[in-house]
Amino acid sequence: MDKPIEPLRSEPALAWKLAVNILGKEDDSPEAGSAREEVREAPLVKALIATCDRSRSAYKKWDGAHWVLSILATWVIRQKMKPCCL
Numbered sequence: 001m002d003k004p005i006e007p008l009r010s011e012p013a014l015a016w017k018l019a020v021n022i023l024g025k026e027d028d029s030p031e032a033g034s035a036r037e038e039v040r041e042a043p044l045v046k047a048l049i050a051t052c053d054r055s056r057s058a059y060k061k062w063d064g065a066h067w068v069l070s071i072l073a074t075w076v077i078r079q080k081m082k083p084c085c086l
């Protein structure tokens with residue numbers, strides 16, 4: 001079972017989802033806590049924030065502040081949901 005999971009380990013933005021939803025760690029476990037921090041520091045998350053175009057409308061498709069925040073919020077909301085609800 002580890003072979004299909006290995007590619008997921010290479011994307012830090014997926015660390016929390018992997019720990020809690022796939023590996024079954026509790027949300028308040030040390031593993032989930034370190035995974036949450038790994039997501040905060042993930043290059044993908046930092047890139048989304050860095051490319052957020054604040055000079056244009058917040059609703060500019062894909063890189064306006066609204067879009068970037070909605071993508072990040074979706075990740076946070078899904079972290080709060082039970083795996084059966086995803």
